[in-house]
Amino acid sequence: MYVLGVWDGHDAGAALIRDGEILFAANEERFTKRKLEVGFPQHSIRAALEYAKIKPTDVEHVSFTTVEFTKTLERMFPYMRENYYNFRRRKMLKPRFENFRHNLKYSLTSIGILPLCKEISSSIIRKELDHMGFKDYELHVVEHHTAHAATAAFTSQFDKGLIITTDGLGDGLSATVSTLENGKLIRHISVGARDSLGIFFEQATNIIGMREMEDEGKLMAMADYSYPFEFDDNVLKGFYSAVGTVVKAKYGPLRQFEMLQRIAWKTPREQFAYFVQQLFSNIIGKLVSNSMDRFGMYDVALAGGVFSNVKANMLIRRLNALKHWHVFPHMGDGGIALGAALYTNYELTGKSKYAMTAYLGPSYGDNVTEDILKRDRSLIAQRESPAEHASHAAELISKGNYVFWFQDRMEFGPRALGNRSILAPSESEEVKERLNLYVKKREWFQPFAPSMLEGEADRMLEYDDRGVSKYMTMAYMVKEDARKMTKSTMHVDGSARPHMVGSENALYRDMLGAIKRQSGYGVVLNTSFNIHGLPIVMNPHDAIETLKKTKTKYMFINGFFVTNRAGI
Numbered sequence: 001m002y003v004l005g006v007w008d009g010h011d012a013g014a015a016l017i018r019d020g021e022i023l024f025a026a027n028e029e030r031f032t033k034r035k036l037e038v039g040f041p042q043h044s045i046r047a048a049l050e051y052a053k054i055k056p057t058d059v060e061h062v063s064f065t066t067v068e069f070t071k072t073l074e075r076m077f078p079y080m081r082e083n084y085y086n087f088r089r090r091k092m093l094k095p096r097f098e099n100f101r102h103n104l105k106y107s108l109t110s111i112g113i114l115p116l117c118k119e120i121s122s123s124i125i126r127k128e129l130d131h132m133g134f135k136d137y138e139l140h141v142v143e144h145h146t147a148h149a150a151t152a153a154f155t156s157q158f159d160k161g162l163i164i165t166t167d168g169l170g171d172g173l174s175a176t177v178s179t180l181e182n183g184k185l186i187r188h189i190s191v192g193a194r195d196s197l198g199i200f201f202e203q204a205t206n207i208i209g210m211r212e213m214e215d216e217g218k219l220m221a222m223a224d225y226s227y228p229f230e231f232d233d234n235v236l237k238g239f240y241s242a243v244g245t246v247v248k249a250k251y252g253p254l255r256q257f258e259m260l261q262r263i264a265w266k267t268p269r270e271q272f273a274y275f276v277q278q279l280f281s282n283i284i285g286k287l288v289s290n291s292m293d294r295f296g297m298y299d300v301a302l303a304g305g306v307f308s309n310v311k312a313n314m315l316i317r318r319l320n321a322l323k324h325w326h327v328f329p330h331m332g333d334g335g336i337a338l339g340a341a342l343y344t345n346y347e348l349t350g351k352s353k354y355a356m357t358a359y360l361g362p363s364y365g366d367n368v369t370e371d372i373l374k375r376d377r378s379l380i381a382q383r384e385s386p387a388e389h390a391s392h393a394a395e396l397i398s399k400g401n402y403v404f405w406f407q408d409r410m411e412f413g414p415r416a417l418g419n420r421s422i423l424a425p426s427e428s429e430e431v432k433e434r435l436n437l438y439v440k441k442r443e444w445f446q447p448f449a450p451s452m453l454e455g456e457a458d459r460m461l462e463y464d465d466r467g468v469s470k471y472m473t474m475a476y477m478v479k480e481d482a483r484k485m486t487k488s489t490m491h492v493d494g495s496a497r498p499h500m501v502g503s504e505n506a507l508y509r510d511m512l513g514a515i516k517r518q519s520g521y522g523v524v525l526n527t528s529f530n531i532h533g534l535p536i537v538m539n540p541h542d543a544i545e546t547l548k549k550t551k552t553k554y555m556f557i558n559g560f561f562v563t564n565r566a567g568i
Contacts, residue, residue, distance in 0.1 A: 034535075068144070
């Protein structure tokens with residue numbers, strides 16, 4: 001039995017399950033080259049079917065999510081979705097009445113699900129599917145936070161646990177608390193859109209001149225450049241409260257936006273970011289802690305865009321009562337196509353536990369890669385064995401070079417995890433600056449992240465093994481004696497967001513092993529294979545274009561070592 005999951009909103013995508021196995025998942029941005037793409041994910045759907053070698057008529061069940069008023073309106077009038085996409089991503093000149101647009105958004109998105117929304121959305125999705133050739137399928141609708149909860153619960157490997165979702169909002173809610181026990185996922189607590197911590201963080205991101213729903217990680221990074229303040233001295237401390245499992249905002253979204261603007265106007269950016277991050281982490285930590293106390297469950301699985309905040313996650317990890325944690329690797333809305341499919345399969349078959357891997361996207365064989373390379377005379381390509389690939393990359397990195405690294409199946413989610421990565425020495429600030437200047441072109445205060453062998457975690461980090469740290473979803477403090485070796489991957493406060501590598505990616509593990517033999521530490525700087533503002537590369541053509549555009553000299557791609565004649 002095939003179950004296809006579809007999401008046609010912010011960071012649209014598709015996922016395919018076959019008989020209880022996650023086969024494929026990808027996001028539309030990788031195909032269209034528009035970051036955080038919106039709209040019906042026809043390219044992702046076709047790629048999923050192609051990977052499984054099936055036709056649309058082979059799919060028995062299709063599941064989609066989120067039928068709130070604004071999402072239904074966007075489906076009815078796609079130009080509204082496109083207009084907001086360009087506005088949010090600042091692909092247009094600053095419009096008049098910018099505040100009015102934001103106020104209208106916060107007013108409309110709080111409405112939730114109205115009568116006929118489900119029927120209208122279902123009709124529109126069905127037309128899109130029928131146009132692609134789907135027939136005789138059953139169409140399922142999964143509520144937004146249920147889809148988030150399914151991703152966290154069913155990939156956590158917990159037999160019994162607490163499932164918490166938090167994001168901006170979806171289907172009228174901003175957070176939920178559920179339990180997973182005896183294979184049953186049951187919701188107990190819902191937090192309305194008015195009390196959204198995600199909207200609070202999104203508004204603050206916009207106010208300091210960054211893009212909402214995209215640049216929240218920059219605000220988190222900026223906060224560490226402020227002088228620290230005690231929570232009692234935080235001017236925002238009264239904006240939210242968490243009493244037991246009840247989260248309340250003092251102001252509604254419109255009043256809150258106005259108040260934040262007034263406070264930010266007279267506050268240095270770094271200090272304002274600190275106030276926002278501190279309050280945000282404090283309330284999230286209380287929600288998790290109080291939920292554990294209420295339900296007596298201490299294994300916690302998390303999903304929703306709020307949990308992309310690795311500093312808040314670190315605070316949660318340090319809670320004394322917590323036993324084990326899991327953050328779904330594609331925690332934002334880009335992951336809910338898979339969540340919709342998982343929950344529908346749960347309802348159909350009762351399955352509530354899945355093996356999770358990050359490598360769920362398309363792959364491109366050596367022959368495809370070779371054909372593309374042969375056509376480009378500006379490149380020199382040499383075939384290498386896997387062992388030569390690993391040792392050669394390690395040698396170049398150890399000598400102070402950065403390299404492009406493209407292998408096998410594309411990662412699912414916002415992080416490059418060793419298949420679509422740019423790699424550099426973990427100790428070289430000079431190479432880090434070259435990456436920022438010539439390739440990534442990011443703000444100077446954003447940190448890079450390390451990939452390290454799993455066995456290096458105890459040696460290099462203030463680490464505990466109560467959760468899975470393979471997906472860059474958690475921050476740790478770097479030990480003093482490892483900071484010199486990791487300074488290009490470490491934030492200003494001494495923290496890092498590691499990717500820990502084991503047997504799930506043998507070639508990448510072997511490369512890190514070769515690095516360790518040469519430098520003494522099995523760690524590299526790992527950042528996503530893209531230019532800032534563009535999606536991570538998907539196919540060999542994307543990789544080669546990025547190589548040439550950035551004038552990068554070296555690339556390792558599907559068994560070929562490539563030298564760019566014009567590289568610097």
